[in-house]
Amino acid sequence: MTRVFAIARVTVYGLVGRRRSLGLVLLGLVPAVILTIFGLSETDRETEEFFRVGILPMVLGVSVPITALILGAASLGDERQQKTISYIAMRPIRREAIAAAKLAAAWLSSFLIAGFGALVTGVVFGWTTGSWDEIPAFLIATGITTLGFVAVFQVVGFITDRAVIIGLGYLLVWEGIVTGAASQVSTTSLWRIGASAYAGIQTEGLADLEDLLSGVNPGVWGAAAKVVVLALTSVAVTGYLMRDRDLVR
């Protein structure tokens, strides 16, 4: 366990301590700025509705996945590109343990950054509407969504150097267009799974979310279970790939 913690600690240090983190923090604060401008000119009811149909998808569908993409793909991808992976791979540690440590680190780093943006957005919402009880649901949904995206992008980052381009294409086409247009596949949309966790906790204003969820049933435990299964699958696949593929290019 000490080894897993050591990998996770150094990975978080490497991911969060870089200049790109500043850009991701700023990205995470964009919804808060937009909500502030909107809240100053509209009624509480209109702000609440805008938060659910405008801000929630902006956070869960844009800033969270982009943060998870950049950091998730970098957690193992950077080690491979910079060839530092030999330093951890040539140690008596199971490949799955390395993959799990990397996933945990990428999730924590992404959640620290995206969660900060979500927290500030939640505070702005509370400040403009006087309703503070949305914040826990919003943060839990952010955490669940982050884990789902990091699980996917870590594998992509290990496989290819073009993970960011592929990931952006996936976000735009699959998450942005296909799963919104076809309700049969909407349950595979990771940000909608995150939104369903929010809807499972924050039952007030559920009608506002029906279109967004596009057929995904509200429920925090169901959403959590889905992303945990995805994370375990990601660890297993990454572990297999680490054994089966060349670790340095």
Added chain:
Amino acid sequence: MTTSPAFVSNPTVEVTELSKWFGQKVAVSNLSCSFGPGITGLLGPNGAGKTTLLRMLAGLTQPSRGQLTVLDTDPRRDVMVFQKVGLVPEDDAVYEFLTGRQYVEYGAQLAGVRNPAQAATHAIGAVGMDDAAGRRIEGYSKGMRQRIKVAGALVNDPEILYLDEPLNGADPLQRVRLIELFHSLANEGRTLIVSSHVLAEVEKMATRIIAMVDGRLAAAGDPSAIRAAFTDIPYRVRIDADTPRKLGSALLNHSVIRSVEVLDDILHVQTRDLGDLGRLLPTLARDLDVRLTMVQPEDLSLESVFRYLVHGK
């Protein structure tokens, strides 16, 4: 098997008909050899397949064909073997954002060393990096990076150490210290495999050399045998003179000359001894009243020497 100089009697690392290719490019081709305690130099020009071989031995790259064992184990299948193995990669594979001490201590933690801080202090001391260990690696010179990588590989007290061009970037004093360190590790009964493209460098370290070219075994043996093989190679020399044919005809009468060729009024000769040719030419030119304008060895690159060892041409 042990009669061939490519094999040792008490191997810790064994390679059998090992090949690795990347698409159409063959990096290692049907290589069989073994390594045991002491320092074995892995010698070859750039692109010979040395790094690919070390990466396969380190379990970082999957062989395309063949087998290898490290301490009787396949490193791709049993990661526990890495308790006894260390690698100093050629690449600048260090965490820039860590200090030297953090980097080495991290390696100790990953290796499951009982007291990581103490092990790190010991390894850092062994490479003479005590003073700089508290600084971030991003500020290190190339030589310092090399030394901290060596410390990171030594921190788990490995039985087997792979060193890929370990003296790159090190200044002369650092080279001497690192070579002394490698000798002391070898004297303790460890297996060190040191890759380099510089024969003189390998000669200072290794008691045995495996020479590779184009992914294949070119020669194996002790350094004196390899050096003898090198000096037996015919050299090609370009000679510019005002009457090249006259000089060429005269040179053919001397045993030091293997062949003579005149192309575009430029004389090309092959000799097995550059020194003898150097002594013969001025005398002959004076006697024949031939004016020499340039004498230049051709094709003296390490690649050509290795290629001769493999292909005989």
